[in-house]
Amino acid sequence: MLSMTEKEKIEDEIKQVPIKKAACIEALKIVQEHRRWVSDESIRDVADILDMSPEEVDSVATFYNLIFRQPVGRHIILLCDSISCYVMGLKGIHAELTGLLGIQYGQTTADGRFTLLPNPCLGTCDHAPALMVDNDLYRDLHPAALADILEKYT
Amino acid sequence: MERPLTQHITFPPLEIRQYEAIGGYQAVRKAVRHMQPKDVTALVKESNMKGRGGAGFSTGMKWSFVPMDVPGPKYLVANADEMEPGTFKDRWLLEGNPHQLLEGMIVAAYAIQATEAFVFLRWAYKDAAVAIRKAIAEAYDAGYLGKDILGTGYSLEMHLHTGVGRYMCGEETALLNSLEGKRATPRAKPPFPQVSGLFGKPTIVNNVETLSFIPHIINKGAEWFKSLSRTADGGTKIYGVSGRVRKPGAWELPMGVTMRELIEEYAGGMKEGYGFRGVLPGGASTDFLIDKHMDIQLDFAGVAAAGSRLGTGTMVVLDDQTCPVGFVHNLEHFFAQESCGFCTPCREGLPWTEKLLWAIEQGRGREEDLELLLRHTEWLGPGNTFCALAPGAMEPLQSALKYFRDDFERHIREHRCPYHDPEPAIPASVHLHHTHHL
Numbered sequence: 001m002l003s004m005t006e007k008e009k010i011e012d013e014i015k016q017v018p019i020k021k022a023a024c025i026e027a028l029k030i031v032q033e034h035r036r037w038v039s040d041e042s043i044r045d046v047a048d049i050l051d052m053s054p055e056e057v058d059s060v061a062t063f064y065n066l067i068f069r070q071p072v073g074r075h076i077i078l079l080c081d082s083i084s085c086y087v088m089g090l091k092g093i094h095a096e097l098t099g100l101l102g103i104q105y106g107q108t109t110a111d112g113r114f115t116l117l118p119n120p121c122l123g124t125c126d127h128a129p130a131l132m133v134d135n136d137l138y139r140d141l142h143p144a145a146l147a148d149i150l151e152k153y154t
Numbered sequence: 155m156e157r158p159l160t161q162h163i164t165f166p167p168l169e170i171r172q173y174e175a176i177g178g179y180q181a182v183r184k185a186v187r188h189m190q191p192k193d194v195t196a197l198v199k200e201s202n203m204k205g206r207g208g209a210g211f212s213t214g215m216k217w218s219f220v221p222m223d224v225p226g227p228k229y230l231v232a233n234a235d236e237m238e239p240g241t242f243k244d245r246w247l248l249e250g251n252p253h254q255l256l257e258g259m260i261v262a263a264y265a266i267q268a269t270e271a272f273v274f275l276r277w278a279y280k281d282a283a284v285a286i287r288k289a290i291a292e293a294y295d296a297g298y299l300g301k302d303i304l305g306t307g308y309s310l311e312m313h314l315h316t317g318v319g320r321y322m323c324g325e326e327t328a329l330l331n332s333l334e335g336k337r338a339t340p341r342a343k344p345p346f347p348q349v350s351g352l353f354g355k356p357t358i359v360n361n362v363e364t365l366s367f368i369p370h371i372i373n374k375g376a377e378w379f380k381s382l383s384r385t386a387d388g389g390t391k392i393y394g395v396s397g398r399v400r401k402p403g404a405w406e407l408p409m410g411v412t413m414r415e416l417i418e419e420y421a422g423g424m425k426e427g428y429g430f431r432g433v434l435p436g437g438a439s440t441d442f443l444i445d446k447h448m449d450i451q452l453d454f455a456g457v458a459a460a461g462s463r464l465g466t467g468t469m470v471v472l473d474d475q476t477c478p479v480g481f482v483h484n485l486e487h488f489f490a491q492e493s494c495g496f497c498t499p500c501r502e503g504l505p506w507t508e509k510l511l512w513a514i515e516q517g518r519g520r521e522e523d524l525e526l527l528l529r530h531t532e533w534l535g536p537g538n539t540f541c542a543l544a545p546g547a548m549e550p551l552q553s554a555l556k557y558f559r560d561d562f563e564r565h566i567r568e569h570r571c572p573y574h575d576p577e578p579a580i581p582a583s584v585h586l587h588h589t590h591h592l
Contacts, residue, residue, distance in 0.1 A: 016313070017335070018353050019353070021334075021335055021336075022333075022334045022335040022353075023335055024335035024336070025318060025332065025335045026335070028318070029316075029318065059337060060335065060336060060337055063320065063337040063338065063494075064317075064318035064319055064320050064338075065318070065319035065320055066277050066318045066319035067318050078278070081484075081487075081488075082239035082240070082438070082484070082488055083239045083240050083434075083438055083470050083481065083484050083485055083488070084239070084240050084396040084397060084470055086480070086481070086484040087396075087397050087398060087470070087471075087472070087473070087476050087481070088396075088397070088398070119278070119319075120237060120239065120319075120321060120488055120491070120492065121237060121238070121239040121240065121241070121438075121488075122278050123236050123237070123241065123242045123244075123245045123276070123278065123279065124242055124245065125239075125240050125241070125242045125394070125396035125402070125468070125470070126242060126394065126395070126396050126402035126403045126404060127402070128396060128402075132278060135280045137278075137280070137281075
């Protein structure tokens with residue numbers, strides 16, 4: 001069930017748009033902000049509030065790269081896997097990162113600390129390779145710098 | 155050299171009072187107080203400003219298609235969903251001078267008499283989100299947004315929308331679907347968004363770099379804009395270079411600088427120990443250019459004449475120690491993943507090209523694969539798909555097959571990637587009995 005806060009925030013978004021459905025992405029973002037991911041139950045709750053079918057809400061949720069339909073860790077690592085990073089050493093960064101974390105793309109560490117995901121171009125190609133952890137961008141990466149970066153997130 | 159777009163970029167960006175002190179919001183004052191909307195559009199049309207998002211369509215022309223006699227809401231959208239691999243120019247403008255973008259948006263909105271404006275920002279640009287949110291609040295407080303702007307009777311509301319990640323959102327009709335809370339699939343055209351866009355109302359979608367230029371055109375005029383350029387395409391342009399060059403970066407330069415100046419002078423040439431093989435001149439969805447093109451002028455016509463597109467103007471350099479097959483595989487992996495799945499050639503064809511390229515890169519390719527890849531560049535080419543994603547994806551592939559064919563053939567002949575793997579992936583005797591793997 002959605003919390004009062006989630007409901008209020010979604011109602012606020014509905015007021016901003018001419019038709020209820022148009023608040024769908026914002027509603028999913030609100031749920032994810034509060035729960036880190038969007039469960040089947042949340043899909044049904046969002047559908048109820050927006051007068052949509054759960055299938056329609058799910059079709060939106062699963063379309064976007066950054067709406068998570070599975071549980072994720074406390075911190076999300078988005079490793080840029082696009083072309084400039086590929087040229088500038090993505091392979092080494094990826095090898096070191098998966099080694100340190102003991103997980104592959106799409107997986108979460110056993111302690112629930114990190115989820116590792118590939119991400120299209122982060123738009124900082126003159127400082128490739130790059131990754132983001134939550135809201136923080138790291139650029140000009142070297143494999144040796146990764147352990148210290150991970151250390152900052154508990 | 156004049157650099158109107160970037161000369162006032164600072165980190166953190168100028169606050170509204172500082173921005174006003176350097177002449178900021180004069181264009182809004184001039185436009186809403188002293189110009190008719192149609193005159194604003196006419197001026198931008200006269201400047202010959204071509205959209206900086208990649209397609210290069212005349213901005214003033216686009217605005218002129220908006221029906222002005224239709225009552226009800228109209229919308230203006232700044233496309234800040236910069237997600238073309240290798241492109242990092244709008245981030246600079248968004249983080250470094252958000253008021254310049256807002257000012258351009260207000261003028262553009264006035265020209266088409268929009269009632270609401272949106273900045274459609276990609277999720278990953280966190281600093282830009284903070285900067286734009288602050289700038290919008292400041293612009294409301296100063297009376298440049300909201301009801302009865304500067305006492306003229308013109309009103310405009312502005313919102314920041316942060317996306318949830320999908321390359322398709324850069325395509326303007328898909329972007330509009332996303333703003334409506336839907337899957338970002340493209341819409342059939344016509345009707346064009348100028349007539350029926352967001353929620354079925356007239357809508358203009360312009361790139362961040364395009365809109366950021368508008369205040370300067372209003373202040374200084376069409377002739378000044380044209381005089382900034384070395385060619386018929388007016389203005390300055392933000393060019394960028396990434397890859398194994400000495401000084402990767404972005405620079406605002408006169409439209410029409412040569413590729414040689416950009417790569418050798420501004421980017422400092424290739425890094426020690428690396429040679430130049432080719433370049434994607436305007437992001438992932440543009441055809442490779444090679445050393446024989448070094449002296450072309452980088453404007454819309456110049457790059458088109460060389461067989462590619464200016465695109466976003468941000469280049470990715472391919473060096474002599476990076477495998478061209480691996481390079482193109484990386485691009486096609488991106489396009490296959492980001493295809494919205496709406497039309498068949500794109501949804502089915504892109505994963506197929508990705509798999510073929512991966513097989514070749516892994517030493518499992520066969521001679522006939524090259525013919526198959528070539529046929530994909532036709533099947534997924536212009537006219538066969540619903541939007542420009544797949545044709546764009548075919549541009550680096552078709553040109554790689556032309557310029558780096560030897561590399562593809564060598565992978566197939568030697569059953570290995572000569573750049574990465576010393577040993578063949580498949581012993582020759584096994585390969586003789588290899589059956590069709592598709």
